Amino acid sequence: MRSLNLKKNTWFSGFGRLARHGFLTIFAFVIGGCGLSPRTDNPIATISLSTDERKSKTLIVMLPGRGDRAESFRTAGFLDTAEDQAFDVIAVDAHLGYYKERNLIPRLHNDVIVPAKQDGYEKIWLLGISMGGFGSLLYAEQHPGLVDGIILLAPYLGDPGLASEIVASGGLASWSGEESQFMEHEVAIWQWLKNSRNESDHVPILLGYGLSDRFAGNYGPLQDEIEGLTIYTEDGGHKWTTWSNLWTRILSDISQREK
16 A cells, blocks of 8 residues: 655755855746745655555656645645556655755755665656756756656756757757856756767656746757657646646656566
8 A cells, every 4th residue: 555655864965066056046037036935954855655565666756846845746646647657756845945055956865866776766767847857957967877767847947048059059069068158057957968968878858848838948959959858748838737747648658668
């Protein structure tokens, strides 16, 4: 019988390279005069969906978008859909506060990914919605080899001008980012995406978004040049109803991959 548990782990590490990236500035678009963000916890809180006798050797780790929490995945039915496909899931309470305090990546690594590896999971997929998509890519860039797949639902990929810069330079193949005027961490994820296209064992990336999503115009360099990219689209905008439909389709495909 599957159970949902709010749990915390007890791991800690230094912040590392992310602290030098000036991470807060990228999320000016989500702050916009807002007040206090939620309190951060050490360890980070999670909601887990698992079985005593595991049905899957694959764990899916979910990161919410701005204004959402781990509970949002349960409310939207994401956990029920995963249960139908017999996947284990951890929804991480990676709210805006972790980005503002610049400690998302070490909390995700030490409190979620490392314990999952120690628990015997053979594969770990990250799922990130909007802001959580950016967080997922940052984690993959800073911890190569620990993620076996990335699901991006309407991801925020940094300043729209950066995507335009990449297109103007002739695409990812000719863009280096070395002279880019955009923030270092924004450039870093696009450089990781660029470099991943040249790797024989590139991490599969599944991109899903609504056709009227406000971020859709930034995905051109992704769609044209990233090896291992699978694209899913639905009618709709930047909202849970669109993402839920995409999630059902994507999870069904992952289930076929993992069999």
